[in-house]
Amino acid sequence: MRSAFFGNLDAGQQLPGHFALQNPRMLRVHLNGEVVARQGAMVAFQGQMDFEYQGAGGIGKFMKKVLTGEGAPLMRARGQGLLFLAHNAEDIHLFYLENEAITVNGANILAYDSHLQTDIRKVEGAGMMAGGLFNTTIAGTGWVALHTHGTPVMLDAGRAPTFADAQSAVAWSSTLQIGVNRTIKAAALIGRGSGEAVQLAFQPTQGSSNFVLVQASEGPTVPPHTH
Incomplete structure (x- = not known):
């Protein structure tokens, strides 16, 4: 598996393949076929393209998405x-x-190659904490582009027990064993102070790539209302 932090690359520099960096906050796709992307993510295109709603891929996946609320609305270009x-x-x-x-x-998820396989899975032991803790698996050979709130950090989860806030964890190796760590006493100090702090707990599997990608915040917050 290859990955790259784009904050260190110059505009126009790119990796091999048809997903490339236009700048640290814009993806350029050299399209010759189709790609799946987040709805509303298109800012410009050159050439001939059509866009349509991307369904969940069968009644089973549709029901998972409806019941879990996992993921963002997608389109196919x-x-x-x-x-x-x-x-x-x-x-x-x-x-x-x-x-x-x-x-x-x-x-x-910002975009991924359309031939990649996706599914929605539940974090075991999470119950309904932190929005249910359902996540998406993406498998196969091809590109995946993610957007993060701030520049992320890649943690080597094979070096030590690794814990991450459920809203801050963006992606991780599917080979990792994952559970939930609850911290009662520190709830007012870490997380969003909801009365119980919840972190994802990652345990490595021997002989596999073990990483966790964590964004620089728990995601955008809604400003307080004045009425």
């Missing part, structure tokens, strides 16, 4: 040319999968 994608000027992180899988927070 078809055609030839250059497609430019962004979301709220957030940072972009790319993964290139090589016959493997990652688990991602569906709300952070």
Whole structure:
């Protein structure tokens, strides 16, 4: 699996393949076929393209998405040319999968190759904490682009027990064993102080890639209302 932080790359610099960096907050897709992207993420395109709603991929996946609320609405872009994608000027992180899988927070998906396989899975032991803790797995060979609130950090989860706020964890190796860590006494100090702090707990599996990608915040917050 290959990944890259784009904050350190110059505009116009790119990785091999048809997903490339236009700048740290904009993805350029060299499209010759189709790609799946977040609805509303298209900021410009050059060439001939059509856009349509991306369904859940069968009644089973549709019901999972409805019941869990996992993921963002998606569209499918078809055609030839250059497609430019962004979301709220957030940072972009790319993964290139090589016959493997990652688990991602569906709300952070910007785009992925249309031939990749996706599914929605529940974090065991999470119950209904932190919105239910359902996440999306993406598997196969191809590109995945994620958007993050701030520049993310890649943690090596094979070095030590690793814990991350449920809203801050963006993606991780599907080979990791994942559970939930609850911190009662520190609830007012970490997380959002909801009375019980909840973190995802990651345990490595021997001989596998073990990483966790964490964004620089728990995500955008809604400003307080004045009425």
